[in-house]
Amino acid sequence: MKVDQEMLIKYLLGETTTMENAMITNLLEEDLTLQKEYQELAKIWSELESLPDELPSQKMEHRFTHWLDSMSEVPASRKSSRVMWLRSGRWAAAAAVVLLAGFFVFHQSKSTPVSESRSTVTGIEWVSSPSTTERIQGIYHATMKEHDPAIVQILLKLLREDESDNVRLTAVEALQTFPLTDDIKIGLIQALEKEEKPVVQIALISALVGLSDHDAKPQLEALIGNEDVEKTVKDEAQLGLLRL
Amino acid sequence: MKSFTCFLLMLCSTSLVAQYTISQNSGKLKIIEVNEVTLEGHAGSDIIIEVEGEESHIPERAKGLKLLSPAGLEDNTGIGLSVTKDGTTSTIQEVSNRSDERYIIKVPTGVAIYYECSTHQGETLIAQDIASELEVSANFNDVRIINPTGPLAISTVHGSIEAEFENVNQDNSISLHAVHDHVDVTVPSSAKANFMLSTSWGEMFTDLDLDFGHDDSDMRRVSSNKMVGKFNGGGVDFSIRSTHDDIYLRKK
C-alpha cells in the first residue's frame, strides 16, 4: 500500500486500522520526507487544537442580560405556580433520565476530548421530592458541596414556589452563603413582596439587612404600612430599617 | 351477666376516652389549626385520635345537632374534628373555635406528619417517639419533641422549640427554627452530626465538643451569628436557628 498525504491524514485523525498503523509507523521511521510531512501535519493539528476561544465584546453579554431581564415573567400568583411545581412529579423521573443520558453521552464521547463546558452533573431529583425534609436536605447538600451558579436559580425557584415554609426558609439561608449577585438580591426582594408567612418574612428581612441591601428599604416600608402584615414582622422590618 | 359485661365495656370505651380511628398506615397526615395536640408514634396500622381532659363542651341544647364552623367545616368525628381524606392524605381540622381539649393523635410509623397552626390559641405541640417525617409550621405554639427518629423540619415564630434525642438517625436532616423564643436541643454524647447554628440577636451555648472556642466554662458561649461545627466527626445535617433568642445545645 502506498502511503500518501491522504493516508497520513487518516493516521493523524486516528482513523487507520491497527494494520495500517503498524505499516505507517514503520514507514515513518524509514522515509524522512514522509516523516517531515507528518510532523508538519501534526504540528498544525496540535496548534489548531490549542487555539483559544474567541472573545466576544462585553456588550454582547450586557445585551443578553438585559433581554433576559425583560423576558423573565413576573411569577403568577404563587398558589397557581406551586400547583405546577407539585404536579411536576414526573420531574424526578425526568431528572433521572437526564442523568442517565448524561452518563451515556459521557461514556460514548470518552474517546474524543470532552469540551470543558460540559458541566458537572449534580443530581437535582430532590427538588421535586414530595418530602419536605428531603428537599431541605437536598439544599444542604447542593450548597455545601459546590457553589454551582445553577444552584442559585434552583434556590430562587424554591423560594418563589415551594409550598413549605421550612423549605423556603432553608432556601433563604442557603442563598446567603453565595456571593451576592443582582439575581439573589432581586430574588430576595421579590420573595419578600409575595411572602405571607411571618417566619419566612422575618428570615427574608434579616437576610436583606445582613446583606446591607439598601434597595430593600421600600419593601420594608411597605411591610410596615401594610395592615395585613403581622406585628412581629413589622417590628422586624422597623428594626431592619434602623440597621440599614 | 353477659349483657352486663357488654354494658360495662361500652361504658368504659365511651366515658374514658372519646376516640376516632382513621385507617391509614402510609401517606401523609395533615393537622391544620388544631390548637392543642400531642403526637405519639405507635406501631399500629391506624391513626387513632383521642380526646384528653374536658368532656365535650357541647351544650345540652345542641343535642342531636351538628356543629358547624365559620370555615364551613363539619364535625364528622363526634369529637369536634373534621377529618377528610384525599388519596393518601388525611386532613384533620378543628371545628369549634373555643375548644380547650387536647387531642392525642397516635400515628403509625409510615405516615408523614404535617402540623400547621397560625392562631394565637395554639398551645404546646408535643411530639413523642415519632419515627416518620414531621414538619411543623407554627406561629404561636411551643414545640416539644421527645425521642424523634425521623426527619424534622420545625418552625415557629413566637414559641420555643425543645428537642431531646435518644439517638440521631443518620438518614434524616433536621431543621429547628424559632424566631422570638429559644431553641434547646439535647443529643446523646455519641451522636454524629454537622451542626449549623445561627442567631441574629441571641447567643449560642453548648457543652458539646464542636472544635471551636476555647472557653473552659461548662456551657460555653460559642459566638454570635452563624457557625458550622462537626460533632463526633460529623454526620447528618442538623440546623438550629433562633433569630432573636438563644440556642442551647447539650449532650446527655
Added chain:
Amino acid sequence: MSDEEAMMEVQSGNTRMLSVLFERHHRRLYTYLFRTTRDRDLSEDLVQDTFEKIMRKRHTYRREYPFGGWLFRIAKNMLNDHYRNQKLSTVGIEDFDAPQDPRDVERSHIELALMRLKPEFREVLTLTKCQGMRYQEVANIIGISETGVKSRVHRAVKALKDSYVELKMT
C-alpha cells in the same frame, strides 16, 4: 447541574436558568460563528438570536437531546437563514466577503491559515478540533451525513496544511 437539567428548568418556566446556559456556552458558540463567518457583529447578533430562539422554542426541547448539540444546530439554522435572507445560498458562504478585522494582525500563524480557508472547512475544523465534537454531532449540526463530515474534515486538513505552508513562505 447538567446543561440538560438546566434546560428542563427553563422549559418548566424558570427562564432565569437560561443565564446559566448562556454563561456556559456563549463563548464557544461565538467562536464557532466567528470562525465560520469572520464577522464579529454578525456573530454576536447570531448568538443573541440563538438564545432568543431557544427561549421561544423551549417547549420543543427534549431531555434526551444533549444541550450543546441542540444549541449549535439552532445556531447553524440561524446562520443559514441569515445567508438565505441575504439571497445567498448556504453554499454561497464561500463567496461571502467578510470585513477586515483589525485584530487580524495579532493573530497566530495557525489562525491566519485557518482564516484563509473556505467557510465550510473552517466550520468543520472548528467544530471537530476546537470544540471536540464527534463526527456524528457535527453531522447533526450542519445537516450533512457523517461520511460527508469525515471527508470534509480530510479535505479541510489538507487545505489547512497548504494554507499554512503558503503563509510561511510569504
